[in-house]
Amino acid sequence: MVRQLFRAGIWVLAAALLLGCDAQRISELEEGVATEADVRSRFGEPDRIWPGEAGERTLEYDRQPEGLRNYMITIGADGRMSALRQVLTPANFARIQPGMSQQEVQRILGKPARVTPWERQGEVHHVWRFLESPNRTMLFTAVFDRADRVLRTDIAPEPGPQDQGGGR
Template identity: 55%
Template sequence: MRGLIDASRRGSLFTLLALASLLTACDVKNISELEEGVSTEADVRERFGAPEAVWEGEDGAQIYEYNRQPAGHVNYMITIGPDGRMAALRQVLTERNFARVLPGMAMEDVRRMLGKPMKITTYALKRETHYDWRYLDGAGADSSKVFTVVFDPDLRVIRTMSARDPDLDRNR
């Protein structure tokens, strides 16, 4: 029976990795077809579809969130300037952005910075809520990690941490 469970888990991991690879391949192609300052909002929507969320930016800009969680390892924020042209396209699940998440920061500010997490877990007895994002720290299948932001009951950051993606160990 254990062999059957292990095979099922390996199959699930393979399916997730295949889906993530497909999304990555599509993203690379779509990104290559867009140019900052030239591509329009319509170009962005044609290649990426409807955004997960739209955030208000500075000076009338809009920031489109394109989420690739839970199967993927990236989240994109695409800024559309007030002129209707793409001003920036950024993959936001980076060590640099993680370092900007500080104690006391509001959940909405973190969400706006990193995009929708892959998982949200509430620990009632600890009075904590954990938001997890899957990301890559290097190249290769073993570089998958999870960045966690721990919030208090008022949804303010208490602390952050990164760890090896537990799905890597579960599916071996």
């Protein structure tokens, strides 16, 4: 029990540190003014770069599995930041529809916290952790078939230690 509480405390501390650091970094960047170099100096190398149709590029900064946010930062064709978005939101979850490809989903949400294959069912579950106001950790799951297409989605609370056999 003590060990599980200690582990949970470490995760909470890590998430808080990430959130605090991100808030500082975000406050230092202004849309239309900050350059790609400014973004990279604050956030580091992106986890992935998504090309756009009009010469823009979107830099993906994942905070999974420890964090509760993922960021997409768009750099316009002029080299200036045109958008900075935290993408793990109800509006973005609603955009995930049956038939979408894994790449389409990750273009919207970024890298998941975990991927779990269910061979017998022919499914793969991609899970993102996110924060529901004010401080409830939730899980968004996109279930993919063998062809890497969304079958269904689900939102549920993240199980706590008491839900995993660690409670009384």
